[in-house]
Amino acid sequence: ARTVRRDEDGALSVGGLPVTRLAEEFGTPAFFLDESDFRARCRAWREAFGSEADVFYAGKAFLSRAVVRWLHEEGLNLDVCSGGELATALDAGMPAARIAFHGNNKTPAEIRRAVEAGVGRIVLDSFEEIVRVAHIADELGVRQPVQIRVTVGVEAHTHEFIATAHEDQKFGIALAGGQAAEAVRRALKLDGLELIGIHSHIGSQIFDMAGFEVSARRVVRLLAEVRDEHGVELPEIDLGGGLGIAYTSDDDPREPHEIAKALGEIVTRECEAAGLATPRISVEPGRAIVGPTAFTLYEVGTVKPLEGLRTYVSVDGGMSDNIRTALYDAEYTVSLASRTSDAGPMLVRVVGKHCESGDIVVRDAFLPADVAPGDLLAVPATGAYCRSMASNYNHALRPPVVAVDEGSARVVVRRETEEDLLRLDVG
Ligand code: LLP
Numbered sequence: 001a002r003t004v005r006r007d008e009d010g011a012l013s014v015g016g017l018p019v020t021r022l023a024e025e026f027g028t029p030a031f032f033l034d035e036s037d038f039r040a041r042c043r044a045w046r047e048a049f050g051s052e053a054d055v056f057y058a059g060k061a062f063l064s065r066a067v068v069r070w071l072h073e074e075g076l077n078l079d080v081c082s083g084g085e086l087a088t089a090l091d092a093g094m095p096a097a098r099i100a101f102h103g104n105n106k107t108p109a110e111i112r113r114a115v116e117a118g119v120g121r122i123v124l125d126s127f128e129e130i131v132r133v134a135h136i137a138d139e140l141g142v143r144q145p146v147q148i149r150v151t152v153g154v155e156a157h158t159h160e161f162i163a164t165a166h167e168d169q170k171f172g173i174a175l176a177g178g179q180a181a182e183a184v185r186r187a188l189k190l191d192g193l194e195l196i197g198i199h200s201h202i203g204s205q206i207f208d209m210a211g212f213e214v215s216a217r218r219v220v221r222l223l224a225e226v227r228d229e230h231g232v233e234l235p236e237i238d239l240g241g242g243l244g245i246a247y248t249s250d251d252d253p254r255e256p257h258e259i260a261k262a263l264g265e266i267v268t269r270e271c272e273a274a275g276l277a278t279p280r281i282s283v284e285p286g287r288a289i290v291g292p293t294a295f296t297l298y299e300v301g302t303v304k305p306l307e308g309l310r311t312y313v314s315v316d317g318g319m320s321d322n323i324r325t326a327l328y329d330a331e332y333t334v335s336l337a338s339r340t341s342d343a344g345p346m347l348v349r350v351v352g353k354h355c356e357s358g359d360i361v362v363r364d365a366f367l368p369a370d371v372a373p374g375d376l377l378a379v380p381a382t383g384a385y386c387r388s389m390a391s392n393y394n395h396a397l398r399p400p401v402v403a404v405d406e407g408s409a410r411v412v413v414r415r416e417t418e419e420d421l422l423r424l425d426v427g
Contacts, residue, residue, distance in 0.1 A: 001034030001293050003404075004380070010340035012378055015404035019297055019337045022409060023376055026402050029317030031387050033294040033412070035070065035405040038383075041256075041289045042074035048256035049283065053264075056100050058241045058286030059085045061384035066403060066412035067290070068092035077120070079241075079284045083110040090117055100238075100284075102149075104171050111136050121145045123199050123238075125172055130187050137192030144192060147199040147238060148173060150180040152218040156203025156211045156242060171201070175218055184226050195232075197279065198222055201240025204287065207252055209262045212239055216263065220270035223279065233276060239263060241284035245291040247381050248331050253288070287384035294383030294401070296321060297337060298361070300375045301353065311348045313371060318352010319359040320396035322379070322386045326358045334362045338376035341368035350377065354394050387413065395421055 003015045011018045014032055022032060045055045056079040057071050063080075068089050071078055078094050080086045081102040089099055096118040103110070104125045111129075114122055115136050124130050124146050137144040151172040173183045180198075187195045200215045219237050227233050245253050254262075263281060271278045298315035305311045324330035334350050345366035352359040361379060371377075390398045397416040402409050 001032070001295060001380075001404075002037040002040070003034050004295070004378075006340070010338075012335070012337040014295070015409070016407040017404055017409055019376055019378065022402065022404070023297060023299065023338075025409070026400060026411065027415065028297050028299040028376065029315065029321055029399045030297050030415070031294050031321075031382060031399055031401045032297060032409070033290075033383060033401055033403050035293075035403045037293040038067075038290060039070055039074055041293065042071060042076050045256045045283075045285060045289065046075050048260035049281070050260070052280060053260065054280070054282040056238075056282055056284045057289055058284045059089065060388060061286030062290045062294075062386075062388045062401075063088055064401065064413050065092035068094050072098075077282075079286075083107070083113060086110070086114060086117070086119070096120065100147075100282075106132075108132060108136065112140075115140055115142060115144050118142075121147055121196060123147045123149050124183070124187065125149050127173070127183060127186070130183060130190070130193070134187075134190035134192035142192070143194045145194045145196045146187065147197045147236065148180065148183050148187060148195065149199040149201070150175050150183075150219065150222065152200050152202065152215045154202045154211050154214045154218075156206045172199075175222060180222055181225055181229070184222075184230075188230055188232065195234060197234045197236030197238060199238040199240065201238075201284065202242060204242045205244040206242045207244045207254070209254070209259070209266075212263060213266050215239060216266045217270050220267065220274055220276065223271075223276055224274040227276065234279065236280045236282065237267065238282040238284065241286050241288070243285055243288040245287055245381060245384075248333055256285075256288075259283075291384035292381050294386075295378045295380040296382045296386065296399070298350075298377045298379070300371060300373050300377060302373060303371060311346055313348045313350050313367065313377075314353060315350060315361060315377060316353060317396075317399060318354045318361060319356065319391075320352070320354060320393045321390050321399050322361055322382060323389050323391065324385060325360045325363060326356075329363075332362045332365075332379050332381065334365045334367065334377050334379050336368055336371060336375055337378035341370055343368040343370035345369065346371070350379075354396070356393075392416075392421060397421070 077098040149172040346369035350362040400415040401413040
């Protein structure tokens with residue numbers, strides 16, 4: 001979060017509020033999200049892409065009614081990937097026309113809800129879905145705008161991309177073997193569908209633009225094939241999300257304007273070469289918008305030095321509020337947030353309170369050697385895929401999300417209670 005500072009008394013503050021006060025008022029663990037930072041990032045993306053391109057925030061990174069309102073106010077669109085996300089978006093007043101609906105196995109009920117609501121686009125992910133969406137649109141007597149998601153044969157990994165000959169994953173329809181061309185053929189024949197473009201998402205936490213370059217080139221090649229075969233120039237391409245953020249000092253993220261410029265140049269160049277008018281581009285950043293805007297605040301419960309090994313510092317949350325370390329070996333940093341210390345650095349592992357030895361928040365970190373129970377620890381860059389992937393493992397109560405903005409703080413997602421947990425139990 002951009003407004004995090006270290007106050008004179010040594011405590012971190014965000015948006016002018018010391019974490020010690022925030023912890024008192026909202027408890028720990030909790031996510032603190034810097035609203036002005038979130039809005040600034042939305043604006044940076046929207047301005048970078050200008051009026052010729054659309055930015056769809058990927059709701060899976062983190063979604064709540066407040067987030068939907070901020071997106072709406074800042075002029076962004078929204079990518080949802082489930083009936084639940086769609087319901088949240090609609091409930092919070094996002095105009096349906098600004099919603100894109102994703103997913104590799106949308107249920108007929110979800111599709112119906114989306115078509116009825118009038119979502120701006122449904123991204124078709126399989127041959128079955130082409131027929132399913134067309135059928136539902138027919139029944140409802142509408143023509144549903146759709147894109148076809150293709151797998152371009154580029155697999156993006158952290159810091160790099162690997163071009164694969166065979167796409168061995170569940171998303172999209174392969175360009176290889178003429179599959180995507182066949183999908184276009186079928187979609188164009190169906191009255192219920194208005195095929196507006198091609199979609200490609202190559203992966204997540206990517207720093208290298210080369211993967212997008214390959215992806216854009218292959219998508220444009222498909223547009224050219226479609227024009228040659230059907231005499232139709234599809235007006236849009238969506239290059240997905242996936243832009244990386246800094247979790248540690250090794251990560252080197254790009255600014256939205258650099259990304260917009262690079263993508264714009266690639267698409268324009270490829271289209272010129274193919275003799276196509278440049279289509280309208282859209283992108284779907286999730287992590288790059290919300291990731292850096294929030295941090296998690298934990299309280300230390302125990303400090304366990306293991307002779308000759310390392311010191312385990314246990315906090316009051318863990319894999320139930322941040323599964324990314326256990327799931328992806330993700331790296332985070334941590335700092336002592338409630339005070340400064342003159343004690344030297346000590347190598348620690350910050351772990352949670354779950355019944356699982358893989359319950360690690362930060363695998364290797366240095367904290368002052370006098371870190372003690374009652375200290376507050378801040379783990380930055382937890383805005384994306386932490387609260388949204390939170391679980392009730394061990395009947396943990398999922399933490400609140402508190403929006404902090406210029407000296408004020410308010411809960412936008414409240415902490416779960418034991419009543420919330422018990423409410424689902426029947427009998
Ligand atoms: N568009 C599509 C079609 C996607 O599947 C995704 C992410 C995005 C956009 C947004 O990607 P982003 O800009 O946030 O990287 N849980 C993982 C990330 C999974 C992302 C899945 N799809 C994590 O915690 O790193």
